[in-house]
Amino acid sequence: MRNITFQKFRLAALAISLSTVAMLAQAQTVDVASAEALMKLSKCTKCHSVDKQKDGPSFKKTAAKYKGKPDAEAKLFTHLTTGPKVKIDNVEEDHTIVKSKDEAEIKNLIRYILSR
Amino acid sequence: MTNVLQKMRARWKLVLGLAILGFFASALLVFAGAAGLAWTSTEEFCIGCHEMKNNVYAEFKGTIHDQNRTGVRAICPDCHVPRAVGPLLMRKMQASMELYGHFITHSISTKEKFEARRHELATHVWKRMKQTDSLECRNCHKFDKMSHELQSPKAQKQHAKMATDNLTCIDCHFGIAHTEPTGPGPGEMKFD
Numbered sequence: 001m002r003n004i005t006f007q008k009f010r011l012a013a014l015a016i017s018l019s020t021v022a023m024l025a026q027a028q029t030v031d032v033a034s035a036e037a038l039m040k041l042s043k044c045t046k047c048h049s050v051d052k053q054k055d056g057p058s059f060k061k062t063a064a065k066y067k068g069k070p071d072a073e074a075k076l077f078t079h080l081t082t083g084p085k086v087k088i089d090n091v092e093e094d095h096t097i098v099k100s101k102d103e104a105e106i107k108n109l110i111r112y113i114l115s116r
Numbered sequence: 117m118t119n120v121l122q123k124m125r126a127r128w129k130l131v132l133g134l135a136i137l138g139f140f141a142s143a144l145l146v147f148a149g150a151a152g153l154a155w156t157s158t159e160e161f162c163i164g165c166h167e168m169k170n171n172v173y174a175e176f177k178g179t180i181h182d183q184n185r186t187g188v189r190a191i192c193p194d195c196h197v198p199r200a201v202g203p204l205l206m207r208k209m210q211a212s213m214e215l216y217g218h219f220i221t222h223s224i225s226t227k228e229k230f231e232a233r234r235h236e237l238a239t240h241v242w243k244r245m246k247q248t249d250s251l252e253c254r255n256c257h258k259f260d261k262m263s264h265e266l267q268s269p270k271a272q273k274q275h276a277k278m279a280t281d282n283l284t285c286i287d288c289h290f291g292i293a294h295t296e297p298t299g300p301g302p303g304e305m306k307f308d
């Protein structure tokens with residue numbers, strides 16, 4: 001081909017689309033082991049089960065509640081890191097704050113929850 | 117006197133020797149039995165099987181019944197083996213089926229096989245707990261000796277429900293020591 005400018009453009013377009021797909025794919029993958037380890041550390045399972053109602057909603061229920069909502073991850077991130085008041089059996093309690101300062105790790109856990 | 121008794125009387129030293137021997141043999145059997153019961157009720161014995169060590173024991177490590185502020189902990193028999201003599205011996209005899217599963221049928225010898233049966237195995241324990249009003253929990257956790265005022269308001273309210281809602285410990289406190297299986301929990305299942 002003789003049009004160098006077009007060749008460069010094509011190469012750039014390819015690079016951008018490939019890396020976008022890679023980033024998107026990476027953003028969707030869930031490191032289950034890491035999520036479960038953080039869950040154990042933060043003692044989430046004291047009140048939450050994957051599929052059963054305990055003091056708190058099951059992860060399946062939460063995933064269904066936030067299905068298709070674009071702000072799900074952000075809302076859950078706030079919930080897990082700020083320890084808001086929650087009501088269990090009409091008794092108010094502070095929600096446990098997740099035991100991690102690593103944003104990626106917390107977001108992975110959120111993705112885990114939302115994918116149940 | 118009959119013929120047998122006459123013979124025994126004639127050789128009384130032999131009879132006495134045999135009786136003493138019999139006494140010590142019985143005593144030895146009793147001690148061996150007790151030692152066997154004690155040894156098979158240790159943590160080391162239970163995790164001698166990889167099915168236990170790599171699955172349920174690995175999950176148990178780090179949980180509150182394993183490691184906590186005071187170091188007071190529960191080991192396998194505390195929750196899984198009854199303390200009363202009759203049920204204890206029954207459970208030990210039942211455990212021979214576990215040997216069968218380990219050595220002969222390899223029923224849960226791989227991670228996949230174990231995960232496939234996790235809920236079923238949990239159900240065995242939940243069933244026993246529901247039928248005995250969570251007897252093994254109550255070996256250590258005495259409800260009447262709880263300082264309820266030291267518990268959280270949520271816990272106080274929920275424990276009060278035990279009397280009114282016909283609940284037992286395991287209905288709410290499950291999946292604590294080992295990873296909770298997916299599927300119906302003890303609160304949802306009916307065991308007759």
